[in-house]
Amino acid sequence: MKQTLLSATLDNGVVLLGESLPGLESVAVAFHAPAGAVHDGPGRCGLATLSGEMMLRGAGRRSSREIVEALEGAGVQWSQSVSASHVSFAGAMVARQLPEALPIYADILRRPRLAADELENARQMVLQNLAGTEDDPAHRTLSALRQLHYPSPWGMPSEGISAEVEPLDLQAVRSFVAAHVRPGGAIIAIAGRIDWDDFVHRVAALFGDWEPGAPPPVRPGTRGPRVRHVPHDSQQTHMALAWSAPPYRSDESYEATAGLAILGGGTSARLFTEVRERRGLCYSVSAGYQTLRDHAAAVCHAGTTAARAQETLDVILAEIGRLPGTITAEELDRVKARAKSGLVMQQESSAARAGALARQWYHLGGVRTLAEELDRYDRLTVGSIEAWLAANPVRDLSVVSLGREPLEVPHALSA
Amino acid sequence: MRFRHERLDNGLDVIAEVTDGAVSTSVGFFVKTGSRDETDALWGASHFLEHMVFKGTADLSGDEINRRFDWMGAAANAFTSEEDTVYHAAVLPEQQQEAVSLLARMMRPALRTEDFDTEKLVILEEIRMYDDQPPFGADDRCRAAFFAGHPLARSVLGTIDSITALDVDAMRDYHDRRYAPGNIVLAATGAVDFAGLVEAARRQCGDWEPRENPPRTGAPLPRPPDGRSSVATITRPSATLEYAVRMTAGPDGTEDDRFPAKLLAMILGDDSGSRLYWALVDSGAAEHASLHHHDFLDAGLFATQLSCDAADVEGLLARIADLYSGVARGGVAAAELEQARNKLAGRVVLAGERPRRRLFGVGLEWAHGDRYRSVADDLAIVEGIGLDDVHRVLDRWPLHGPAATVLAGPHPATSPGHFL
Incomplete structure (x- = not known):
């Protein structure tokens, strides 16, 4: 099978990856910034998840609601997630909608408002999600297993711990985003019906002047009981x-x-x-x-x-x-x-x-x-x-x- | 994409949506049987039988079936619903004939007593597994209340008691009646060799004896709108959240209104960007709040699902009722409709790219009424839905009308009920 894999790197370190899948009508793009839960810090388990949620709640000229309406109005199937290593924003859409979607994602990553009036709502959403996981036996079992197996902070639950999410303030979120949502370690991947040159051109225009920087390294700590x-x-x-x-x-x-x-x-x-x-x-x-x-x-x-x-x-x-x-x-x-x-x-x-x-x-x-x-x-x-x-x-x-x-x-x- | 259809002499339908250049082929046997076709003595038999189909034929052991699927690199599985039992496999195109032949042979299972007794333990574990998970049976209980007295009231899995009491001879008889060729559709999507598919069907299924298929619908449908609202509770003192399911009537699977009904559900209760999302989920008032439309052969319903702190459940259900009354009075806005149409169109295109996703749409449409719609047909339907269609659905099927509601969880301190 013939496969077309493409890559490019912006001067500030952002890595662009592409794969052309000419049989498809769709294109999917995924933005990963190195702001995962391993950077939460002691006593702040859930900070990355709260920050990722806050990034969606208003960015650039759009409010929280306008972001969702703009993406969904363009037929974009969007998602946001936080893993141990990354905060990720992704979207899959009919290929012609890509030029409309890219600037929205650029705003989310580079110009999140992180506004005070969204903090309590975002926190409540994170806490509700945590309460929901308490009722899911398989999730709880596997989450506990990760804490036993991996050295801290790699095994900590990326969705957070309620008691540690409750006291997080806006300053913590803003500092976290400023320090970790950076071009060093960021990856933008695209696959489907793509025009690579056009994509690189657009991404360079949107992300090329993103000030360089990368999050500090994480030191592995101890493991839990066996x-x-x-x-x-x-x-x-x-x-x-x-x-x-x-x-x-x-x-x-x-x-x-x-x-x-x-x-x-x-x-x-x-x-x-x-x-x-x-x-x-x-x-x-x-x-x-x-x-x-x-x-x-x-x-x-x-x-x-x-x-x-x-x-x-x-x-x-x-x-x-x-x-x-x-x-x-x-x-x-x-x-x-x-x-x-x-x-x-x-x-x-x-x-x-x-x-x-x-x-x-x-x-x-x-x-x-x-x-x-x-x-x-x-x-x-x-x-x-x-x-x-x-x-x-x-x-x-x-x-x-x-x-x-x-x-x-x-x-x-x-x- | 091209649609192909051929009916064998014994009544088995063979259909395919052929996509040249697709990377994979998906095949499936769609048996027109499910929990609605059971009696009380057979409660759970359709789903149990689905498991038994993987336990082997007269000349193939269950282990051998599992090995063959893995050897083909197949993503193979099955599911049972109220109306359908579906066996499916996604393979690389060169494995099409192997996959079809194996699935076809499986449709004539040995149903050995020894396998039946062991698999019964697995089914009982599956029932307990779901019983331990949100919404803790509230969905099944709500459907039972909504369809009380109708065959659709029966849950798919059955109960610990009904499965324990089920007898292997009753299952054999059920299989003989329900797995007749006229009651089965063989469907394929993706890179399909249709001539090969028909040839395999003739070879493997041509000698299946036809049976008379009695009508599946016709039982008078109890409509909660004619009756009263009901509220029931399932107590789970140790649950962290309270889970609520609320059902009201909606258009059935034969009515054109089922399409605007799905768009309406998306506007009001999709997992993101909907009215329920902005009212309850965005603020963290609820963990989850959604509205979906489900259609059956002769019935339809709107299901509202809510999970939240137990202390808030009454207040939030009341807010949802207000939201539904508000939309009944004020309708939906053109911009909301446009956003939902674009969202749905995007989903149709993306799902249409994957043969294994397409298989279910294509196979179930044919199983439910000898109908086929291409991706382009689906997009044209979405494009053609107007505000008047959505408002007609709101009028005909009032969401704020009489409902069956079930709550599962630790429950609020006061007894639920007055808010309906």
Whole structure:
């Protein structure tokens, strides 16, 4: 498949990435600024999320409402999010609307009003969202797991902590935006029906005079305890496990990803087969690979009736233990087939491609072509995965249970 | 895009929307059966059967089915609703025949007693999982109240009791009746080889015995507008927020008014930029406030969903009722309509680019009435909706009229009810 990948860098450091997908009518653009939750600072968990919300509430000549009306009036499907590393604003639209949408995003990133009369509304919205996550057992379980597994602040909940969001003031938001929403580390990615030269010209006009600067580096702190139970009044007990994996930029991340897919990636994977199909222990059980830039994790998650939760955990642990030395060529073939068709089908979504370009740049400082990625999957062998598993035995496991009763975790695994 | 249709001698419909140059092919079997086609003794059988279809045929084990889908690199899954059971797979074009053949074979499952007993445990876990999640059953309970006495009142998953009591022979009989060729549509979108699709259908499905398909609609529909409003509660003392679902009548799946109804719901209650959003969500008064229109074969409804602090739920429901009364009096503005039309048109174009998204629209339209609409047809409909259409819907289906409401959560200190 022919692929057209493009990139450019403005003098102030903003990176522009593009991919032409000529079969599409749409274009998707994603703006990432290095103002993620790892920069919240001690006792201010949620500052990035509150700041990202405030950036949308009035920018340049438009009020909060005028921004939304302008985007939606142009048929833009817009979104805003805050991850550990970035605040992101994205939009997907019919290609002809792009010239109308770009200046709105430039205002949001460069000229947010951060007005006093929006602060309480924005704070209440963040607090409402936090209250909602309290009622979601899977979200709470996985959020607690991240706090155990990753060193602080990388595992802190990007959506915030209520008690720390409540006292944040306008000055904190303004300082945060001024220090972190900067061109150094910013990425603007576009995919779909694009005119690259026109896009670069427009972006340079909108962002070229953005004063250079980059946020300060983040120093990793300590990790939480290895095992935690979260009391929750639910019929099901949720359990989640994590152990270390190589980050995406490491070449071995492909071996890790494939090994985890064999364990828990598809409906023919071992966990689905043994836990659900064979024993009927739960509705959903999976294992997969998660990555930040410098830290990554293998993560398993399942939820089941309290009475069968210990058995479920025991079966999951047994399958994790059984993985090394038992991988078959047929299993690897299936993992390769799933990965390849997933990569190829991504070409149908301008939004998925814009997101993938930006993610790759953040992790790798470059973008891999589809051919390079497919080739890397082709080069996976049973031997290379087994070698990785042998060199990286599962240890130092983080385990979270959520429900009425805690689970027993074998001491040897969590020590 | 080209539309193709062929009907096999036994009644199975084969349809495709062919997009030259598409990267992938999506295929699906759309079985015209769901919870509305069950009896009390079969409550939950459609969805349970959907799981059993993945447990194997006479000569294919469930494990083998799972392995084959993964080996094809398929994104395969299934879902069951009140009216449909859909099995679908998205694959690279060279895997089309493999995917169609496997799905076709699965439509004649073995329904082994041993698999039935194990899968029953999985279904019970699925019921408990949803019961632990917002809105804690308020949606099912509200639909039960809204459709009381009608087949659409039954929830898709069934209950712990109905699933526990379900018998494998009853499921086998249900399958024999409902999975007849005249009751199934095979649909495909994307880079489709239509001749290959029809050939695979003939080979795999040509010997399926036709059955008589009794009419699915006709039960008299209880309309809350003719009756009274109702309020019910589900108590979850440990929930952080209160969840409310409120249903009023709307146009059904045969009426042209269903299109302006969807646009009206977008103006009033889309997740962003709508009247409910600016009134309740933007200020952080509510975690969520939305309005959606759902249509069925012979019924339709508007569903309002709200989540907020329990102490605020009565006040906010009253504000929503005021907002609906206000729009009934004052109508919507031309600028609001224009924004919603552009928003909807954008969504139609973006969804239309992905064969796996298109599959559901194309397959369900045909399953519900032998209809096909291209993306261009959909855009023309959106473009053609005027203020008079939206105002007619408001008039015919008053949002501030009698409603079924269910609250789930810790509840306010005072008893709910007076605000309706």
